[in-house]
Every structure is written in C-alpha cells, then in structure tokens.
Amino acid sequence: MARAHPRLKVxxxxxxxxxxxxxxxxxxxxxxxxxxxxxxxxTGQHQSMLQQVLDMFELKADYTLDVMTPGQTLxxxxxxxxxxxxxxxxxxxxxxxxxxxxxxxxxxxxMSAFHRRIxxxxxxxxxxxxxxxxxxxxxxxxxxxxxxxxxxxxxxxxSRRNVLGERLQGTSFVTGNTVIDALKxxxxxxxxxxxxxxxxxxxxxFLEPGRKVLLVTGHxxxxxxxxxxxxxxxxxxxxxxxxxxxxxxxxLNPNVLGPVTERLGDLPNVHxxxxxxxxxxxxxxxxxxxxxxxxxxxxxxAPSLGKPVLVMRDVTERPEAVAAGxxxxxxxxxNAIVRGVCALFDDExxxxxASRSANPYGDGKACARIVDALMGRPVxxxxxxxxxxxxxxxxxxxxxxxxxxxxxxx
Ligand code: UD1
Ligand code: UDP
Numbered sequence: 001m002a003r004a005h006p007r008l009k010v011x012x013x014x015x016x017x018x019x020x021x022x023x024x025x026x027x028x029x030x031x032x033x034x035x036x037x038x039x040x041x042x043t044g045q046h047q048s049m050l051q052q053v054l055d056m057f058e059l060k061a062d063y064t065l066d067v068m069t070p071g072q073t074l075x076x077x078x079x080x081x082x083x084x085x086x087x088x089x090x091x092x093x094x095x096x097x098x099x100x101x102x103x104x105x106x107x108x109x110x111m112s113a114f115h116r117r118i119x120x121x122x123x124x125x126x127x128x129x130x131x132x133x134x135x136x137x138x139x140x141x142x143x144x145x146x147x148x149x150x151x152x153x154x155x156x157x158x159s160r161r162n163v164l165g166e167r168l169q170g171t172s173f174v175t176g177n178t179v180i181d182a183l184k185x186x187x188x189x190x191x192x193x194x195x196x197x198x199x200x201x202x203x204x205x206f207l208e209p210g211r212k213v214l215l216v217t218g219h220x221x222x223x224x225x226x227x228x229x230x231x232x233x234x235x236x237x238x239x240x241x242x243x244x245x246x247x248x249x250x251x252l253n254p255n256v257l258g259p260v261t262e263r264l265g266d267l268p269n270v271h272x273x274x275x276x277x278x279x280x281x282x283x284x285x286x287x288x289x290x291x292x293x294x295x296x297x298x299x300x301x302a303p304s305l306g307k308p309v310l311v312m313r314d315v316t317e318r319p320e321a322v323a324a325g326x327x328x329x330x331x332x333x334x335n336a337i338v339r340g341v342c343a344l345f346d347d348e349x350x351x352x353x354a355s356r357s358a359n360p361y362g363d364g365k366a367c368a369r370i371v372d373a374l375m376g377r378p379v380x381x382x383x384x385x386x387x388x389x390x391x392x393x394x395x396x397x398x399x400x401x402x403x404x405x406x407x408x409x410x
Contacts, residue, residue, distance in 0.1 A: 007037040008374065010121075011094035013085065015043030015067070015105030018179075018297045020053035021278055023100050025181040026123065027059060029367040035375050041088050043081055043105040044068050049252060052277040063088045071254045074104060074137060081108035089116050096121055096374070099145060100178075101296075102138035110145040121151035122170070123178060123370065126159030127317035134315050135296075136222045142317075146170070153370050155361055156320055156384060175369040176382035180362030183301050186282045200283040204247070206271055211245040212289035214238065214341060218260075218312060219251035220294045227332040228256065231312060232263035234337035239267045244345060246270045247284060290344045290351075292330075292337065299327055300361045308354035310340045320360035320384065325353060325392025343398065353393040360384045 010030055014023050020042075030038035041063035042050065054061070065088070067080040081104060089097070089112060097113035099106040100123040110120045122145050132139050146152060146163060152170040154160040155177035163172050190197055207213065218231055238244055250260050250272050264270045276284060282301075285291065291302045294312040302309045303326040310330045321327035330340040344351050363382060373379045 007035055009037045009039070009093070009095045010098055010374065011039050011041060011089075011092050011096070012098040012100075013041040013043065013088075013105065013109035014100055014103075015045030015050065015065075015081075016103045017046055017049040017053060017275075018295075019100045019103060019106065020050045020057075020059075021182050021297065022124065022178045023098075024053060024057035024059060025185060026098075026178050026367045026370060028057065029371050030374075033371050033375065036371070039063070039092055039094070041065070041085070041092070041109075043084065043109070045077065045081070045103065045105045046252075049275050052275075056278050063092070077104050078108055081105060082112060085109055085112045086116075089113060089118065094118060096150075098123060100124055102127075102135070102142035102145075104137070104141065107141035107144055110148060114148040119150040120145070120148055121153065121370075121374065122146060122149040123153045124155055125149060125152035125170075125172065126154035126161075126163040128159075128162045129315040129317045131315055134222055134313065135220055135317070138296075139317070151373060153366075153373070155366070156382070158320060173369065173373050173379050174381040174383075175373075175379075176362030176364075176366035177300055178362070178366045178370070179297055179300050180304060180359065181364050181367050182278070183282065183304055184364040186279060187286070187305070190279065190283055190286070196279075197283070200280055201287075203276075203280055204284065204287065207247075207287070208245055208269075211243055211269065212345065213284075213287055214244050214246045214345075215284055215288035215291045215293075216246055216248040217251070217291075217293045217295050217298055218248075219253055219256050220313065221255075223294060223312065223332055224255045227312075228259045229263070230332045230334045231337065232259060234334040234341075235264055235270060236267065237334065237338050238341055239264075239270050241342075241345070244269070244341075247273065247288075249273050249276045249281065249284075251275060290341060292341060303327060303358045304361070306355050306357040308344050308351060310337070310344070312337065318361075321358060324356075324358040324360055326356065326358045328354070328398065340398075350393055350397060353397075356392065 030036050039062040042061040044066045065084040096119050098121045099110045113120050149170040152163050152172040153175045160174050291309045303321045309327045314331045330336045
C-alpha cells in the first residue's frame with residue numbers, strides 16, 4: 001500500500017495511568033525522530049489519574065476522548081471505546097497504531113486498527129501468566145493484541161520466548177520495558193535537585209521518623225470483594241506494630257476506595273492518601289522500606305530502586321524479579337501477607353538480600369530501540385543484568401524467617 005505521507009505517521013492510543021507513564025518517554029522519543037509524524041489519542045478511560053501524568057511529562061494530546069463513567073463495567077467501557085476510537089482513525093489516517101500493555105483501551109484501539117487494516121505495534125508484548133482469569137481481563141487483552149500485532153515489542157527475553165512459542169505473526173524485539181525509561185528520567189530529576197526533594201517530602205510530613213514505611217497499592221479487579229477485605233484485615237494487623245507506618249495512595253475505583261476507606265480509615269498509622277502524581281510516587285517508593293502491591297508497574301519499578309516487593313497475587317506475568325529474589329508472591333490471604341511483611345521487617349539479612357537492586361525489566365533505552373525498529377534500523381536488543389552485591393534469598397530462607405516473625409508478632 002503506497003503511503004500518503006513522506007514521514008511515518010504514528011498514532012499512539014492510550015487511556016489509563018500506567019499506559020500514560022509507560023508511553024510518555026516513548027511519545028517524546030517519537031516526536032524527536034525526524035522520520036516520524038507522531039500523534040497522541042487519549043481515550044479518557046481514566047481522567048484525573050491520567051491528566052497528572054500528561055502534565056508531568058508535558059504532553060499534549062491531539063485527540064481527547066471522554067469515555068469514563070463512574071464505576072464503569074467492562075462491556076459499557078468497551079462499547080464506548082469502539083464508538084469513540086473509530087472516527088479518530090478515520091480522521092488521522094495513521095500508518096501505524098501504537099498501543100501499550102493490557103488495558104481495555106489498548107485492546108479496543110488495537111482491534112479498531114486491525115478492523116481498518118492499519119498495522120499495530122504492541123509495546124509490552126508477550127507477558128503471560130498462562131491463566132486467562134489472572135489478571136482479569138488483562139491476560140485476555142494482552143493475548144488478543146499480540147495475536148493481531150505486526151510489531152511485538154517484548155520487554156524481556158522471557159516475554160519474547162512466550163510470543164515465539166505461540167508462533168505469532170508479528171516481528172518481535174527485546175527492548176526492555178519503557179517503564180524503566182520513565183523511572184530513570186524521574187528518579188534522576190529527584191536525585192539531582194535537592195529543592196525538589198524537599199518540596200516533595202513536604203507532602204509526606206505526616207511520616208514519623210521512628211517507623212519504617214510500608215508502601216501499599218492495590219486495585220486489581222480479581223481482588224474486588226473478599227480479596228480487598230482480606231487485604232484490609234492484613235493491614236489492620238500490621239498497623240498494630242509500633243515500628244511500621246503504612247502509606248496507601250488509594251486508587252479511585254469505587255470498588256477499592258469504598259472498602260479501604262471504611263475498613264482502614266480509623267487507624268492512626270495507616271495513611272490513606274489520594275493517588276499521587278508520578279514524581280511524588282517515585283519519591284515515596286524511594287522512602288519506603290518494603291512495598292506491598294498488586295500493581296503490574298510497581299512490581300517492575302520497585303526492584304530497580306532496590307526495594308523488596310510483596311505481590312498480592314497468586315500468579316504474575318512478570319516472573320523475572322521473582323527469579324531475581326526481589327519480588328515475592330503472597331496472594332491475598334491475610335496470614336501470608338502479614339507473615340511476608342513481618343519477615344522483611346524483622347530479618348535484616350533477608351531484607352538486604354531482597355532489596356538487592358535488580359533491573360531485569362530494562363536499562364532505560366527501550367524507547368530508543370522501539371524507534372529504531374519502527375524506522376527499520378538495526379535494533380541493539382536489551383540484555384538483563386542483575387547486581388550481585390548480595391546473593392538472592394533462597395526459597396528455604398523465607399518460611400523459616402516467616403515462622404520466627406509470626407512468633408515475634410504475637
Ligand atoms: C484499569 C485497567 C487495569 C489497570 C488499571 C490501572 C482495564 C480493564 N483495567 O483498571 O488493567 O491496571 O486501570 O490503574 O482496562 N476512576 C476515576 N478516575 C480516574 C480513574 C478511575 O474516578 O482517573 C474510577 C471511575 O469510577 C472508573 C473506575 O475508577 O469507572 C474504574 O476505572 P477502569 O479504568 O474501568 O478500571 P481500573 O480498575 O482503573
Ligand atoms: N503510580 C502513581 N501514583 C500512585 C500510584 C501508582 O503514579 O499513587 C504509578 C506507579 O509508579 C506505576 C503506575 O502508576 O508506574 C502503576 O499503575 P497502576 O498500579 O494503576 O496500574 P498497573 O501497573 O497495575 O497496570
């Protein structure tokens with residue numbers, strides 16, 4: 001098909017907070033490439049949580065859609081996205097559509113482009129749990145997008161192995177995850193500017209110097225209901241320890257905000273705060289002793305900052321940091337969460353081992369590799385390296401330490 005434009009016309013479509021953080025450095029790199037005419041379409045799946053990311057990275061959307069409704073269902077969201085994205089494709093006439101990850105915005109944008117025979121490039125392709133219900137519906141979204149993509153930008157060699165094993169039609173490249181590009185840019189900004197650090201820290205003036213910070217985030221749909229009640233129960237137990245203070249920026253989804261505020265709002269050393277802008281959240285990760293989360297992005301970022309992560313899921317599509325010993329799955333069972341957190345707070349040696357800085361997800365050059373691939377230039381693919389400052393904790397260390405810490409707790 002002959003191209004109507006001398007430059008490659010690329011339309012990036014995204015709509016939620018994590019997509020915005022992970023696409024921000026890439027759309028900046030696309031805009032800086034003379035051979036590319038880059039445009040951005042924001043679906044509006046998230047509004048306030050996305051706007052703060054655009055503001056921080058100084059991004060302006062070419063197309064802004066407005067699909068968010070309070071407490072939206074997956075089907076109403078999907079229908080609204082199809083109706084809103086198609087006219088944008090008609091008007092923009094892109095040569096390629098770029099989507100990121102596994103959200104409903106990404107899945108509908110990719111499928112809409114496919115229906116118009118526009119090639120799709122998938123950033124963060126190939127992650128798999130192997131269980132279509134976990135994460136739900138994201139595992140299905142990611143697999144569907146991979147199936148129809150021409151370019152599969154897989155962050156790690158493991159994710160590339162997944163797409164090769166499935167004999168998908170698109171061409172794959174190991175690029176590293178663009179979240180590490182975003183994190184490096186942001187952490188360098190914080191580390192190089194004392195005044196900025198002081199200003200950011202002012203937001204956390206409620207922190208008490210004598211207690212270590214347990215940073216919590218959680219929002220997965222498969223944890224709604226009993227899962228969140230169990231998580232709250234675990235946090236109530238942990239809040240009784242005199243050496244811990246919990247900071248929890250609460251996701252705006254009413255299925256999260258409701259139970260969390262109701263169950264934890266009365267505890268003096270549990271700080272429920274609004275979702276933070278990315279700069280402030282990276283600073284809070286730097287200040288944390290341990291991170292407890294069900295988030296995909298936080299699982300990738302915290303090991304890079306040398307913070308141990310306990311993941312409130314039974315399976316993860318990001319096994320690399322588990323293998324490196326900096327991430328451990330604890331599910332949502334309150335006992336397992338309490339034991340895991342106590343082990344890390346009570347055992348200095350375990351904490352040191354689990355906090356060894358590991359970068360299995362990227363080296364900060366993912367965006368440059370993706371631009372090279374889109375331009376048809378050779379790609380110098382990403383190879384992971386892990387710091388060997390401390391040995392990783394062995395599987396056997398966890399249970400014995402867990403037993404000790406349970407005894408300590410009671
Ligand atoms: C979505 C993604 C999930 C991703 C998460 C990141 C899907 C199916 N899920 O889940 O993969 O990990 O975003 O945060 O795509 N809300 C606001 N303001 C906002 C954002 C959300 O009020 O800025 C509230 C609204 O009531 C909205 C609800 O949260 O209806 C749920 O948002 P939605 O995007 O449907 O799902 P998430 O659970 O956020
Ligand atoms: N994040 C943020 N502010 C917060 C909590 C998280 O900027 O208050 C960032 C975090 O650093 C990560 C991303 O949001 O880059 C993760 O988003 P989320 O947990 O909503 O989605 P997931 O990664 O699970 O898809």
